[in-house]
Amino acid sequence: MINNDTIVALATPSGAGAVAIIRVSGEKAVSISDDVFKSVVANKSLKNQKTHTIHLGHIVDDLRIVDEVLVSVFKNPKSYTGEDIVEIQCHGSIYIQQEIIQLLLRKGCRMADAGEFTLRAFLNGKLDLSQAEAVADLISSDNEASHQIAMQQMRGGFSSEIAKLREELLNFASLIELELDFAEEDVEFADRSQFRELIVRIDFVLKRLIDSFAVGNVIKNGIPVAIVGEPNVGKSTLLNALLNEDRAIVSDIAGTTRDTIEDELVIEGIGFRFIDTAGIRETKDVVEGIGIKKTFEKIEQAQVVLYLFDAVQFVDNPEAFIVEIEKIKNKYPLKPLLIVPNKIDKISDDAISNLKSVLDTIENSKYILLSAKQNIGVEDLKSQLLSFVNTGALRNNETIVTNTRHYDALLKAFEEIKKVQYGLDTNLSSDLMSIDIREALYHFGLITGQVSNDELLGNIFANFCIGK
Numbered sequence: 001m002i003n004n005d006t007i008v009a010l011a012t013p014s015g016a017g018a019v020a021i022i023r024v025s026g027e028k029a030v031s032i033s034d035d036v037f038k039s040v041v042a043n044k045s046l047k048n049q050k051t052h053t054i055h056l057g058h059i060v061d062d063l064r065i066v067d068e069v070l071v072s073v074f075k076n077p078k079s080y081t082g083e084d085i086v087e088i089q090c091h092g093s094i095y096i097q098q099e100i101i102q103l104l105l106r107k108g109c110r111m112a113d114a115g116e117f118t119l120r121a122f123l124n125g126k127l128d129l130s131q132a133e134a135v136a137d138l139i140s141s142d143n144e145a146s147h148q149i150a151m152q153q154m155r156g157g158f159s160s161e162i163a164k165l166r167e168e169l170l171n172f173a174s175l176i177e178l179e180l181d182f183a184e185e186d187v188e189f190a191d192r193s194q195f196r197e198l199i200v201r202i203d204f205v206l207k208r209l210i211d212s213f214a215v216g217n218v219i220k221n222g223i224p225v226a227i228v229g230e231p232n233v234g235k236s237t238l239l240n241a242l243l244n245e246d247r248a249i250v251s252d253i254a255g256t257t258r259d260t261i262e263d264e265l266v267i268e269g270i271g272f273r274f275i276d277t278a279g280i281r282e283t284k285d286v287v288e289g290i291g292i293k294k295t296f297e298k299i300e301q302a303q304v305v306l307y308l309f310d311a312v313q314f315v316d317n318p319e320a321f322i323v324e325i326e327k328i329k330n331k332y333p334l335k336p337l338l339i340v341p342n343k344i345d346k347i348s349d350d351a352i353s354n355l356k357s358v359l360d361t362i363e364n365s366k367y368i369l370l371s372a373k374q375n376i377g378v379e380d381l382k383s384q385l386l387s388f389v390n391t392g393a394l395r396n397n398e399t400i401v402t403n404t405r406h407y408d409a410l411l412k413a414f415e416e417i418k419k420v421q422y423g424l425d426t427n428l429s430s431d432l433m434s435i436d437i438r439e440a441l442y443h444f445g446l447i448t449g450q451v452s453n454d455e456l457l458g459n460i461f462a463n464f465c466i467g468k
Contacts, residue, residue, distance in 0.1 A: 006032060007112035008104045009467040010097055017092035022100055023467060024086045024109060025117055030073065032107045033086040036060060036100075037071055046086070051075035059088065061103050067096045081117050082124030115464025119457065122449060129449025129460070130159040133403055136464050137220065144269030145219045149400050158399045158406070159448045161209075165202050166444040172198060173437045176430050192424065199421050206414040209401050213410075215389065216402035218303055222264055222271035223389060226302035228328070233310045234342040238372040239263065239276040242382070267382045270389055275302065304336045304388050311341040311369075315351045318358050325362060336388045339367035340381065345374045405460075409443045416440035 006026030012019070024033055034046040039057035049055065053073050059066040067090045074085040090096050105111065113119075115136070122132045134153035141147040152158070172195050218224075227235045243263055262275050307328055314321050329337055339362070341355055352369065359367045368384055370377035401407055416439040423433040445451030 006109050007116055008101060008109040009112035009117070010101065011087065011467040012092075014094075016094050020090055020092045020097045022088040022090065022097065022104070023112075023117065024088070024104060025079075025081045025083050025112075025120065026109075027084065028108060029084040029086045030075070032104060032109060033071065033088070035107055036103055037069075046071065046073055049073050051078055059090065059100050059103070061099070066099050066103065067091055069100075077124070077126075080126065081120040082126045083120060112466060113461075114466050115461030115468060116466075118464060118468055119461045122457075128156070128159045128163075129452060130162070130403070130406065130447055131156055132449075133405075133460060134158075135468065137402065139465065139468065142264075143266045143271040146271065146402075148269075149216060149219060149402055152399070153402075158209075158401070161205065161399055162444055162447050165205060166441060166448075166450070168198055169202065169437065169441060169444070173434065173441060176434050176437065196421075196424050199417060199424065202417050203414070203421065206410055206417060209399060210407065210410050210414060212399065213401040213407045216400040217404075217407075218389070219270060219400070220402040222273040223304065223385075224273045224275060224302045225304045225306055225385065226275045227306045227308060229308035230310075233308050234372045235276050235308050238308060238340075238342065238370070238378075239274055241372045241375055241378050242274060267386050270386060272385060300332075302335065304338060304385065305332060306338045306340055308340045308342050308370075311344045311351075311355060312346050314341055314355060315347055318355075322358070322362070325365070329365065337365050338381075338384060338388075339365055340370050341367065342370050342372055344369045345371040345376060406447050409446045413440050413443035416443065 004027055006024065006028040008022065008024045011021040011023040030046050036059050037046060037055075037057050038060050039045075039055055041055075041057075044055065044057075046055065051074055055071045055073070057069065057071065059069050070089040072087040072089070074080070074087075076083050079085040088100060090100055101111075118127070118132050118135050121127045122129060127135070131154050134150050138147065138150035138154055141150050227238060229235055242265055262273060264271055264273050266272070305328060307325060309321055309324075325337075325339060339359060341359070344352055344355075347355070355369070359365075366384060368377050368381045370381060372378070401410065416436050419436040420433060420440065422428070423436060442451055446456075
């Protein structure tokens with residue numbers, strides 16, 4: 001896949017702005033750029049400049065000045081791609097951007113494919129594959145937690161951990177393979193007790209990384225929270241209070257929300273995706289019925305279920321609400337359930353005390369007293385939602401897996417390590433055990449890119465933006 005073409009792309013978002021950056025990379029990046037650049041310093045050529053320098057001048061098309069620019073020069077191998085790179089910082093006019101790119105294309109560049117700059121960085125050994133994928137995660141990070149994880153992975157935290165395990169396993173694999181050459185002499189080059197210790201250690205690390213995906217995946221994509229309950233209990237009012245804006249229609253008429261409404265909120269660096277669902281009730285209204293069906297679909301997808309009910313109605317008939325709460329708990333036993341009595345500003349202190357007493361009897365559930373309209377308890381609700389997320393690993397800067405491809409490779413490597421462990425326990429022959437070790441090494445290599453193919457790389461880098 002190594003291509004010697006010189007590529008060009010806009011590195012900043014498309015559209016007009018104060019400035020734009022056009023990136024050029026490849027063997028002829030400096031010479032092509034030099035051909036269209038005229039420095040404010042007489043007889044100054046980009047070819048003769050040192051790496052990591054910036055130069056003021058003009059982009060010229062024959063005698064026509066296109067724009068005044070700053071040109072940065074990064075010479076191989078000390079560049080992002082490992083090739084010569086030139087970055088042209090021009091004014092942000094769409095017309096100017098296109099004029100410069102078209103001029104560079106005429107001079108011998110070609111348009112870069114999606115992620116091709118980072119692909120070249122990987123192929124030239126500047127990044128391993130997991131670091132390259134972390135670049136895309138960093139670009140798409142929209143909260144502190146996802147940014148922190150992407151930065152840690154881009155700096156090689158995850159890949160160095162995997163590479164170290166792979167290297168140790170590879171050393172033992174070599175010794176076991178060597179034993180096969182001396183099979184008739186019945187010798188052991190690989191110390192089985194040390195090998196067993198290594199396998200136990202690898203098993204422990206893989207379990208930790210696999211378990212971390214549960215946290216990493218929701219942090220990366222946002223934690224979906226379904227707000228459910230009967231019609232007209234204040235679900236839309238709560239969504240508006242959480243977001244501090246009128247996102248959902250609020251009305252005294254039951255059944256106003258007929259479709260799911262979603263929006264995101266960052267709480268202490270963690271992204272939450274709130275889903276305001278249609279009120280659950282028996283209805284003959286076809287449209288409302290479709291909305292209620294979608295409600296149950298969203299509950300299936302949610303990580304946390306927030307059950308909202310009217311505290312005034314609860315006071316009149318607490319047994320009915322307890323039955324509904326138990327139904328949700330039984331239907332979704334693995335999902336954290338947060339019980340939220342709303343409109344507590346409309347009931348007496350004695351009623352609130354009685355409400356708490358009843359809710360305290362419900363096992364394995366937490367509750368927050370709330371008045372969404374008066375903004376009472378909203379901050380407590382946010383704190384409680386945050387407690388559902390295991391942020392300990394994040395706070396301790398531990399490696400957290402967020403990539404589905406990595407997760408799949410780790411699961412397969414873990415399965416092979418279990419086979420090796422079984423082989424050691426049952427004194428399996430070296431030739432059979434070596435097959436499982438090679439499979440484990442293969443799956444480790446898929447993560448860091450030590451094992452790769454054109455199809456895999458094509459799928460990964462197709463998800464990048466052009467210009468990165």
